[in-house]
Amino acid sequence: MSASFSADPVHVFYGRISAFDSVDWSSQLSEEELARAARYLLPEDKHRYIISKSILRRFIIHFLRIENKDIRIGFREHGKPFLVDYPELKFNTSHSEDAFAIAFASGKEIGIDIENRQRVINIPALERFLFTSDELKVAQNLEQNRKQEVFIKSWTRKEALLKSGGEGLTKSMNSLEVSFLQDKQFSLKNDDELNTSEWFLESFTLLNEYLGAVAVKGFVNEVRYTRIDPSTF
Secondary structure (H helix, E strand, O other): OOOOOOOOOEEEEEEEHHHHOOOOOHHHOOHHHHHHHHOOOOHHHHHHHHHHHHHHHHHHHHHHOOOHHHOOEEEOOOOOEEEOOOOOEEEEEEEEOOEEEEEEEEOOOEEEEEEEOOOOOOHHHHHHHHOOHHHHHHHHOOOHHHHHHHHHHHHHHHHHHHHHOOOHHHOOHHHOOOOOOOOEEEEEEEOOOOEEEEEEEEEEEEOOOEEEEEEEEOOOOOEEEEEOOHHHO
16 A cells, blocks of 8 residues: 555545536546446436546545556445455545545545535434434434534434445444444444444534534544545646
8 A cells, every 4th residue: 555545544535526517527437437327317416426436536546556447446245335456445435415525544444424414304204213212312302403413413423334334224323322422432332243343433514514424443543634626636
């Protein structure tokens, strides 16, 4: 692995998708990625996918000092992508409306999720899907003006954890109990293996409009957040 990428800190790169609209990024993608892009029904969803995957490839090229043609991305059982020839470089992506975020770690499984903090949500219909019974008691006692923020924060934290483990939404969110008040290192019980694993979890705000979370399996000293635009490359 290139010396330009170290085991710590974790890196999160983010920006506005609209900032990259002036360039056709589809030439960066593999045939498989182009086929995946073609499956999106809405043009805006296809556009977000193409830009986020192209930017991901640019950073892989930067970190590993390789050519675009040498990037081979595989998919694990539940769809989590990985680098076939460079498995030590872990990554994960997320996009929401006009924002994207890409997280990298060396040798540690990682997940990231972002959501618009003003997204319209039917909280009463979804809170039992998201919260454990104990979390639900806390959430329902919050002041009304805090419920939206807490719901989005909890959603991104649990989504990031599930993505870091490669499970996505194959595991229910209300099976994870994660404080929406506390960050950093904690132990998470794995019910399948009846043990605990050490995780790092940190929430963040980006571009004023979006809440997010990054989850890493293992100890982390620092997460560095860097806003990017086309001039970055």
